Amino acid sequence: MDVINDDAKAAGFRRIEVLTGPGRRRRWSDAEKARIVAETLRGGATVTEVARRWALCPQQIWGWRRQAREGHLALIQDEHVPAFVPIVPAAPLAETDERRAVSVGQAAQRTRSAPCLEIRLAGAVLRVPVETDGTLLTEVLRAIRASAA
Incomplete structure (x- = not known):
């Protein structure tokens, strides 16, 4: 059972609650989302750390990462890290495919x-x-x- 002390009331003590964090719903631009998601993709970073740093819920970042994976959110490439695509030689063509490829290739070379x-x-x-x-x-x-x- 709670007992209220009348002396505390007389002295003017009151309990207050301090709310921290954003006070309203925030709107994140695609560039900001991409920057935050790119932070989570760097080596050694975790989604929880990045979420804490940006005062976000980790689930929000996971949703943005899914959007990036599905192609709905363009990630910003770090200028210092080169992005290369591997070049893979084509598999040997069958005889009929080879003839068709030669004719298509000759037509393409004539036009381009x-x-x-x-x-x-x-x-x-x-x-x-x-x-x-x-x-x-x-x-x-x-x-x-x-x-x-």
């Missing part, structure tokens, strides 16, 4: 003079000229990946 990259993603083949804008290529690759899911 600039070198291009061939990207195979989710069952699609994308031939990209070397001078293609990086942001446009990123959007196209995301669209291909999203259509395959």
